[in-house]
Amino acid sequence: MPVVARGTVVALIVGIVVAGSAVPAGAHQEWFVNAPEAYPLDFGALLRPGVVFAAAAAVAVTLLLRPVAARLPTPELAVIKPARRLGSLVPWVPRLLAAHLGVSLLVLAFDRVVLDPGIDVPEGVGGTLLLVPQAMVGGLLIAGVLVRAASVAIMLTGPLLVALQGPEALVTLAVFVGSAAFLFVLPPRVGSR
Structure with missing residues (x-):
C-alpha cells in the first residue's frame, strides 16, 4: 500500500475514533486515582492568571520560532548545538x-x-x-x-x-x-x- 494511502487510512481510523470520543475530559483520571468521581474537574483553573500566562507564552514562543525553524535544515536537532x-x-x-x-x-x-x-x-x-x-x-x-x-x-x-x-x-x-x-x-x- 502506498505511503499516502496508508496514512490516509490511519488518519481516517483515528479521526473516527476521536470523533466518537466526545466525553468528559476526566476520563483519563482512572489511570491515576481509584475513585475519579471523588475528584471533580475544576475547569475554572484554566482561567487563572498563571495558567493563561504560561499558555500564552508557549503559543508566542511557538509562533516566533516557526519562521526560524523553516530556515533550518532537517533534522533540526542537528543544527541546535545543545540538542x-x-x-x-x-x-x-x-x-x-x-x-x-x-x-x-x-x-x-x-x-x-x-x-x-x-x-x-x-x-x-x-x-x-x-x-x-x-x-x-x-x-x-x-x-x-x-x-x-x-x-x-x-x-x-x-x-x-x-x-x-x-x-x-x-x-x-x-x-x-x-x-x-x-x-x-x-x-x-x-x-x-
Whole structure:
C-alpha cells in the first residue's frame, strides 16, 4: 500500500475514533486515582492568571520560532548545538515507543484489565483467555515483530471497547490508539538501532 494511502487510512481510523470520543475530559483520571468521581474537574483553573500566562507564552514562543525553524535544515536537532545528542536518538523513537506500549499492555494484562484500568475481566479461565491476545500483542511490540499487525489489533480494539463500555472508555485509550497509529505509519525498521 502506498505511503499516502496508508496514512490516509490511519488518519481516517483515528479521526473516527476521536470523533466518537466526545466525553468528559476526566476520563483519563482512572489511570491515576481509584475513585475519579471523588475528584471533580475544576475547569475554572484554566482561567487563572498563571495558567493563561504560561499558555500564552508557549503559543508566542511557538509562533516566533516557526519562521526560524523553516530556515533550518532537517533534522533540526542537528543544527541546535545543545540538542545534537538528542538527534542521535531519533532512529530509536519507533522502537522505544513499541517497547513502551508492549510493556504497558503486558502490565495491564497481569493486572487483569483490558487496555484500561477501569475495564476488569471476569475471574477464571474465561477472563484469562480474554487477556491472552493483549499479552500476545504486547509481546510482539516488545520484540519488534509484526508491529503493524499489532498496531492494527490495538486500533480495532478501541471501537470494540466503545461498543462494550461506552465512549468514555475510548478517551482513556487515546494514548494506546494514538501510539498504535504512529507505529502503523512508522514501524521500527529492522536495520535501525
